Amino acid sequence: MIDREQVLHIARLARLRLDDQEVERMAAELSGILEHVEAIGELDLEGVEPTTHVVALENVLRADVPAPSLDRERALAGAPDSASGSFRVPSPQA
Amino acid sequence: MSAELVPTIGLEIHVQLLTRTKMFCGCELEFGAEPNVHTCPVCLGHPGTLPVPNEQAIESAIRIAVALGCEVAPRSGFHRKNYFYPDLPKGYQISQFDVPLATAGRLGGVRIHRVHLEEDAAKLSHVGETGRIHGSGASLVDFNRGGTPLVEIVTEPDIDDPAAAREWLALLRTTLRQLGVSDVNMEEGSLRCDANVSIRPAASPELGVKTELKNMNSFRYLERGVEAEIARQREIVESGGAVEQETLHFDPAGGTLTPLRSKEYAHDYRYFPEPDLAPVAPSAAAVDAARASLPELPEQRRDRYEADLGLKPEVARRLAFDASLAAFFEEAVTAGSASAPAALANWITGDLVALARERGLEPAATAATPAAVAALVGLLAAGEVNRGGAREVLEVLVRDGGEPAAIVDRLDLGAGDPDELAAIVKRAIEEDADAAAKVRAGEGKAIGALVGAVMRETRGKADGGEVTRLIREQLDL
Amino acid sequence: MSDPRQLTVAEALGEIGDGSLSADEWFDAYAEAPDELGAYLWRAKGAGAVPTGGEHGPLAGTPVAIKDIFCIEDVPTTAGSRILEGYAPPYTATAVERLLAAGARLLGKTNMDEFAMGSSNENSAFGDVRNPWDRGRVPGGSSGGSAAAVAGGLAPCSIGTDTGGSIRQPAALCGVVGMKPTYGSISRSGMIAFASSLDQCGPLTRDVRDAALLLGALGGGDERDTTSIGFPEPIAIPGREDLEGLRVGVPSELGLEAEGIEAGVRDVFERAVALCERLGADVAETSLPNARHGISAYYVLAPAEASANLARYDGVRFGMRVEAESLDEMYELTRSAGFGPEVKRRIMLGTYALSSGFYEAYYGSAQRVRTLIAGDFAAAFGDFDLLVTPTSPTVAFELGARAADPLAMYMSDYCTVPMSLAGLPAISIPAGLAPPDGGGPELPVGLQITGPAFSESLILDAAHAIEGAVGFDHRPKLAEGRR
């Protein structure tokens, strides 16, 4: 049901790199799960509203009042790579 | 053939809201701060953190929506827009999707498709080569800006030339500035504009394939970028090709357009409703109150200038669509109760703007105060200085400021005593009886010699119109 | 003095109150017990070395184990994932703050399935957790470490998170009490997200009374979580001994007709239902016709939300990174090395379900099934005050038994997922022992009691009555000595 190409496409969207074996296994496992999931396709869902939140709340907002920020050292403390007070990454333009 | 191809332009504008704190956390907003000094676990996307919407941002967005004549949705929600980029800490942007905050507005003859709220990305700066094997550079991420409240405004494709796009954006900027909801500064990025451009045969009702021009960060670049893209599309179509849908980056230095993203991976944002946030449901009363609290907006102001002050449409528009110029004008009108608003408007939009521009300034930033300009126009109307003299006084006002009457005296630009002028006219007629006779005989051009003589005598200070009137009066014409 | 590790929280607080136990003794008895179950990922050094909110709260001096999914400032927090190895959060989860404010003391961080994805705790990047009843078996998951710690004498109480059964199922498999309260009753701030619309924090304890004690401390609205509203009324300490006047429904789809239900579990469940009747309840069969689609809807919604929630693990701001020349390579290598197979599977599943062209068929439909299931519960609660089902179709299974078949593993949550989809409160209490199908040792079986939203006090009261009548006093043999 899900083929190799689809697995590779989805992996790419999710920024996962799968080796050939993983791709094969993923295709089989996802197909099996989706087959089970597709049972809901047989339900008559016409006119049924989707549920996004089980608690019916609206307009839960915060006043525009500043709260303390982190010290920069603390903000950067867990970063795998930082420089000049910033988080450093390989260039997206590379 | 090219004349038959007409462009269609739609704009997508991102406006940073002028709130104290970010959209979903309490970090302060400050332009130009040291990198990463305004961050917290929420806006760094730390595990377990949750967004909490800024009430003021929602109020400001509603204010924008009603100012643009939109219908505000009674209930809209947030969605997650999923993609990976280092300036996006959570791997998704919280935005609005199927039901935006507001739709169906209009500004300056351009229809507004939608207005929605979202959060800004962080600032990514590309630094040089790192000297690694492939020479790929590195980038630095500063999350100070990340999470700034943004309002995205999308127009319908109702604009038909680059200059009009630029003018419309200026109107939008003035409108937003008037609302006090944003700095609307293109250089600082608080106002950003993308354009969707397509061309089609004039007779075709169907729009052509559009391209998207990204982030043209000044009014001039917007105009030039759109111009360049229209030219590029014309060339493709005229040489028998087909325009491809793509995103282009305008390089102002070379005036060139380059594809921004490779088409290898089509974007698939996998939007879905944001489970962490409750819907936004402004009450009808709140929307009405927002509408009632709107200040006078540029279009209304233009109408008032035309109807109540008798300004010509073009002058009314120029003043009304420029908030600071309009404020200057209104202050001058108030200060100079005696002078006609139309004359003031002409002086402000004409000579004053020109003189200020020579110095690279807005009129309000020069030394000339609205009251002084009003006083000057008053002197001119009373015949106490002529047009040329007034222009000289204005130059001084712009440069040094001061009081017009005093400047007129100091520079000896006064038109002088009316009786004295009448006497000079009388003398000129007596001294050039020949010319006087010709004028009497209906030879209109001959009056020039008499006027010239008077002007020489007054060293150019007399008002030309007044001199002509006096000559004709004294010749019983 | 009795062995402090045999006491419930309420009993220990009583002994501290009358001077027969000191809080430090209580704490150190746990802190020094050897962890032979792999229940902990991080442990406090001793009573003196941990933050506490003070001596006067309702939990003053109570040692508590925290699932490693909760951020605690400067305490290693991994959510069971390699990708967060070495991460020490700059802030503390609200639920933990509330416990500390009530006087609790941090015992340690418990092992779990990576990002709470699993039903056996075999998906932890840092090793399996063993079931204290039989160390060759799983403790359940994803809050496996929290359940095993309480059952195995390594903590008097703990907190976990439940997305589709992750508190209730391990509680059942380890023979302890585990409660998932109403969605929105406890703040999710600082609780590392798996599926945001389903995740909820809750207690794992030795008895129902302790569950109420912890729940009372945990609940409350939080300005850091816009979906949290707290409990409408304070949680009462349960004291009820009967079920007189209560209408108890037995939904056939999740009861005796539940998919994959073991014979032993069925027997214990039938006895528990009979017991409810003896306690005075009006018991009748009822139906939740769409509940059997719960797993399908759940395995669309939860992975979809997870695919977005786990996008932030990208090697930029925290956690691990695999260095690479290009950005995309760095992302892919980091995420591929950092996430385990089950997490990758669910990210893939969720990404697929949301991808262009599939949204309506999967996500949209699943959200609608969710509406139907919530509707089924609403209808049932028109006729009944509470519903009872088995918590898990099976007793604890052997390590590795389901590792190769994700779908079989997903079926572990068959009876617990519908309540999660509807946001309803449910508790699992030990109802007896039963052997697995095919034979083996007698192992705990859980009874799940579900009520309408915010009916926690009623559920706890009923659970207290049933608990007393069941008289479940079996305990696994505890490891002895100091660590």
Ligand SMILES: [Mg+2]
């Ligand atoms: Mg946008």
Ligand SMILES: [Zn+2]
């Ligand atoms: Zn922040």
